Amino acid sequence: MFVDSFSRWMKLYGMRRKSDTLAFVQKFLADMSGTGVPRSFWMDNGGEFVSRDFIAFCDNAGIRRTYTAPGTPQQNGPAESAIWRVNKAGHAARLEAPRLFPKIDFTRVPGFGRDGERLWRESCHWAAGGFNRSPTKANVGRGTCV
Template sequence: MQRKSETFEKFKEFRAEVENQLGKTIKSLRSDRGGEYLDQEFEDFMVEYGIVSQLTAPSTPQQNGVAERRNRTIMEMVRSMISFSSLPNSFWRYALQTAAYI
């Protein structure tokens, strides 16, 4: 995604993919109160498909522990790859893509 405004369309694509490939439905969506998840169109869509919106408490990233740990692990991998390869910081993006792929 290039912009947060694309979140709703990407979520609709993701929901369709989950249902088609796994035969399962999304029951809840937990978010950090980011504005991209709170607009009326997104909320109407979730109500229509029976998806419960769960909002974490403000300023508490620890409530999203799995994602926070994964982000920290990926960033540690990137730092390690950049430092051991002696590449300039301009390769940070490629290292991030590689770490996420791994």
């Protein structure tokens, strides 16, 4: 998940392996090409962020890397908060879907599972889109586009 520190706008990708991080950073930059290149990334010290390839890519793109101290997720508050909120909202959506749509047998929906646990990525994308459209102090009077 990428979170803009000022506006709290978020971009979410469903990644299966941490080793795919660099590919998703490149995809993120391609998706955001019309808005410019980020000046910096603020992240934890995960192996995916300290690899030679990732560091070389950021250096070549002119992106400064800032790392949090080990064991201090609170130093990356905007991202940690966004991850928590998106996961909670996505979980709530999965739990409420059978109640909101009682005539649908969700056990027959491929990938949904009995309680919707398998659609976590889609529900988190939905939640992030809702948060991105909600007006905030950073974008008073307007919701942003997803």
